[in-house]
Amino acid sequence: MKAEPVPDPLPASADSQKIAALRRTKFVATSALVLCVAVFAAAKLMQASYPWLGYVAAFAEAATIGGLADWYAVVALFKRPLGLPIPHTAIIPENRERIADNLGRFIETNFLSEGPVREKLNEVDFASLVADWLSDPQRSQGLSRFVARLVPKTLAAVDQSGLRGFVTQRVVEQVNRIEVAPLAADFLAAFTEDRKHQKIFDELTRAIERFLKDETALETLRDKIRAELPSVFNLFRADAYLLKRIVNSAGTLLEQARKDKNHPLRHEFDAFFSRFINKLRNSKDYARRAERMKQDLLARPQFRELADDMWGSFKHFIEQDSQAENSLTRKHLSGMFVEIGRHLAEDPAIRADMNRGFVVALASFVESQKSGVSAFIADQVKRWDLTQLTRVIEINIGRDLQYIRFNGMAIGGLAGLALYIFERTFLTN
Structure with missing residues (x-):
């Protein structure tokens, strides 16, 4: 399967800003880790002369361990740390298909289920939108021009498809029954x-x-x-x-x-x-x-x-009139559309019925197609280029992940300091 480029939802300038921010955060986090190592080494060397530096060394040591552990965890999401084939690393690239399938099922279950879809559709007044659109004379004229262009093609299609003969035969059969x-x-x-x-x-x-x-x-x-x-x-x-x-x-x-x-x-x-x-x-x-x-x-x-003869005359009139500058067909269609829009705007009962119909139709459509949407999302994710997919995820959430390293150093340092104090207080004679 050929990999497709990952669609970028942001403009290039926004990507550049995020990349720059990510690089700054990585630099600061790495610098903090190096600082912890340096502080640990210095405190250990001078602890004999200054015993109180033992507390500093304990904090720096635990902070270094916490920072390294969180660095490993963050890197393992996107690639193999130091290129080593360590199990359960490069989690996103290695589990792309499983992630894609789960993402599709998650969207299907939580966003496309019947309840949430109907609830969201009920918030939209479809009938008022239709009424407002039709009540605009310019829009109705545009719609009438569109319909007028379709009518001759429809009549020609009826002739070619044999539908006219079928309808004529059905009419004759119905007349025979009268x-x-x-x-x-x-x-x-x-x-x-x-x-x-x-x-x-x-x-x-x-x-x-x-x-x-x-x-x-x-x-x-x-x-x-x-x-x-x-x-x-x-x-x-x-x-x-x-x-x-x-x-x-x-x-x-x-x-x-x-x-x-x-x-x-x-x-x-x-x-x-x-x-x-x-x-x-x-x-x-x-x-x-x-x-x-x-x-x-x-x-x-x-x-x-x-x-x-009647059919031919009707067809000829429609074809000629639809091309005329002052088309009667377009004029009557435009007036009819505007009138429909006005009546619809003035009748809340009809609007309510229409809205219920829209909700039922659209909800049924979503219900029948949601499994296809889920499969489509999963297939699209599976076809994305791995390198670009990882890049997009890292650009969008990598900066937040780098703060995990800061938190790891801070929490690890405090935990190490607490253990050192406990050791000095209760375990040392």
Whole structure:
């Protein structure tokens, strides 16, 4: 496995400062150790002349031992002291894989467990962030441009993937399952509730009046009347008289019906609609007829062609509009996003629901991926360059470790002095 460089979280200037501080601390700690050795040697040489220097020698001796022991311990973390192959030294380099695995498990257990993750996610108001972002017109415009660019590509992908044919087939299958007659009955019943069907009656009366005023239609009616009357009546132009009477009577009747909202013809029209709706709902014969009409319509190639034409027109419009400078698609999308943001900001209940959804989704994602994160961290640490890894750790915590040497000399010296005093007080005659 090829070693990777260790990522440095600090800039070069910060590293330089830490290295300089580490070197100063090492120099001072080593100087203190050398001073302890020198003081010990001097005190021992002059102890015969000055007995009280025995206390100084005991302190310096124990401090030297403590300093050496802690120097060994600190060095053993990163490398082998004096290059000697002493067991259990160079602890970090020698145990890199175990440290990497433990580090990954530690992060997985303590930072990515479900409880802490949900607790942290609950502190974030995701819905408010979304609302604030969408409410900004500039951001919504940017989002609308992004979506508008994606739509033509999405439509092209739908064409190439065969998804359109699949959707069309599913739609046809769903239409086949629909019972047309009851559906039409419900539609007409809703249509007649507020008497909208009476507008049809008005248009029918106007159409009949226009027919009765059409010269060609009147001539046709006159020919029919002439053919039915005996020849003697035709000599007296009875056909013209009858036609005039019929047209005038019909026109008067239709005009009265159109002006009178309670005219008997209107009631008859209501009754006709009511009977027709009832038959659509209950008549098996009407149901069969409606089903045949539906099947005939779906079987016609024109139906498929119409669907293809509608899809092609829609796709062409989207492609052209998305590239236009004043795109209607982008305009409506931008307004819709801004409106969504405003409504979301004003509705705490929806925001609360959204936040719960975000927490559940993100927590579930972290829960499903945390073992992968643990393995990823361990693999990354294992791939780091050993020399650089040791350098990074030493730079960041080495200065604190050097203070252990100071503490070792101080505590060791005090312990040695205490033992020397105990020896002089209780064990010497």
